[in-house]
Amino acid sequence: MSKEHRMPSSRLARFAKMGRLAGGLAGGAIGEGTRQLAQGKRPRLDQLLLTPANARRLGDRLSEMRGAAMKLGQIISMDGGNVLPPELSEALARLRDKAHYMPLGQVAQVLETAWGKDWDRAFERFIFTPLAAASIGQVHDALLRDGRRIAVKVQYPGVRRSIDSDVDNMATLLRLTHALPDGFDIAPLLEEAKQQLHEEADYLLEARHIERYATLLGDDPRFELPLPLPERTTAEVLCMRFLDGQPIESLEHLPATERTELANTLFELALREVFVWGVVQSDPNFANYRYNPVNGALQLLDFGATRLYAPDRRDALRALLLAAIDGSDAAVARTAVQVGYLADEDSAHYRDAFVRLLRLAAEPARAAEPFAFSGSDLPQRMREVLVQLRVRDKFHRIPPTDVLYLHRKISGLYLLLSRLKVRLPVGEIVRHTLTAPPGRPAD
Known part of the structure; x- marks a missing residue:
């Protein structure tokens, strides 16, 4: 729950708060280690640092700091648990809905x-x-x-000045707690996160x-x-x-025809953003959509996380989507390399597992009947493949940041359509949108 909390505005104050956070994590690790040693166990340091209690402590402190440290936690959590330990991924994901105010x-x-x-x-x-x-x-x-x-x-005061140091300090914490796999290169993600955060500020x-x-x-x-x-x-x-509309998630009790029309509008808009315009409002928080009951209009809020996708990037994403819907496994793998999901040096087994994951993601577009978002077991089946990639195949790469933002957009849209309890002809909407005239360049 959000509450009033003075924002640490100077770099020194924010560094001190990050230092206290590190000390708190160490203290939690010592306490947990003492308890396990008393039980005759021999815990590893990374297991002690990443206990559920420490993960919650990290999430709570970042919600107080807000700014780039909190935003980086949100960005990293968008990988859906593929790379981070589940306890930490869950704690960071909760940051999306939690922030104190000035x-x-x-x-x-x-x-x-x-x-x-x-x-x-x-x-x-x-x-x-x-x-x-x-x-x-x-x-x-x-x-x-x-x-x-x-x-x-x-x-919040001081946010813009503290972006680079906050990101670097947060990255140091992740390394010290062994939250990232050995050899995992987080540097490209950090640089892109800094750039995106400067733009959002x-x-x-x-x-x-x-x-x-x-x-x-x-x-x-x-x-x-x-x-x-x-x-x-x-x-x-x-x-x-x-804009004083109604919360969009409160519309689940509207007549089915109205909910379906609204959901169709939402889905078509998301596709136009990515594949036609290259201008994507990438934060799908329910609070960023409202409904005007007077004229039936969809109200769109918060464009701070808007991302621009150049024509060649849109072409690569379009090719991957079409391959996942109608193409061969080889075409899916080839276009996945172009987007940045896979690399030429990946093993055949790893590539096959990732192709299977992408096929699952495109399943609603291949369905002969309108796809029912509510009650579908598709998210569970995708999680099972993700677990396999993490545990057995040693998931070793975070996708490019622009793709992570699309993950957030798609997963949030899926949750919203599920809340609205609608069935949509996804394949028909996708094909109609992808054949639309080219959009304006994203400059």
Whole structure:
């Protein structure tokens, strides 16, 4: 559960907090080691450091720090447990739904820095208790004196300055706790994570993402966006039109025809993002989708994690999807190498297992009948193959970061469609979308 907690804003304060976290993990390991030795056991150090209690301790402390340390935990957890020990993967995954928020005084300091001492004169009302709190910032409900109701996204102080050091310190903790397999190269993931985090912490860039997305949607009445207010937006404070829709997960009791229509819109939009536009809102948190009961429009929120995919990258992803649906195993393996799932030096056994996993992922698109998301055993069957890859085949590579973001997008969409209890003709929607005219370049 989220609660008020002052954000450590200086690098020194954040380093000290990370140091206390390391000390807490060591203390937990000593306590667990003493207990096991008293029972006549001979535990290994990595087993002591990665106990369930220490995994929870890590998740709790990162939720207090927020910022890049918390975001990196979220990014790494997107591998779905393929590389990290299950206890740690579960603890990091919980960070997606957990973040403390700033006290009133700290919010006011950020706004004064952005807008000046008399910033509050422009507002009829500003509610300091946030509507939502995440890893980089929190969102407030406000009413301008001209009558416009707006959402104000306020960045935690010090987040932008601490990104590189937070990521490096978090990586050191992962190495010290032996959370990563021996020989595992996390460096490329760290560099991409830093770049992505710097982009997410730039609210002027997020405003441009919203405007780009609005251009791509055009006048499609099925969607509404929180269009930014450029005159009140800075790099650390983003002001947007307030969208007051219903939580999308609360719509599971709508008539089946309405739920199916909404789900079809969601699924088609995700495909257009990846394969047509190359502009992907990659955070599928349920809170980022709302429903306007007045006009039936889908409201899309939070574009901080927007990722751009160049035409050649979209072509590679499209080729992999089509191969997984209709192609040979050799075609699946070849296109998986192009995307970065496999490498030429991988063993035949490892490649076969990964091809089987990709075939499973594409199973809804091969189904002759509309696919029922709720109650399907597909996630369980995929987990079984993932366990095999981790344990027997020594899963040894995290996919490229841009692919990990697509994992998050797809898994979140699957969970949402399951919550809506719908059946969709997935193959028909995929083929229709992939034959659409080429989209604008993602520049």
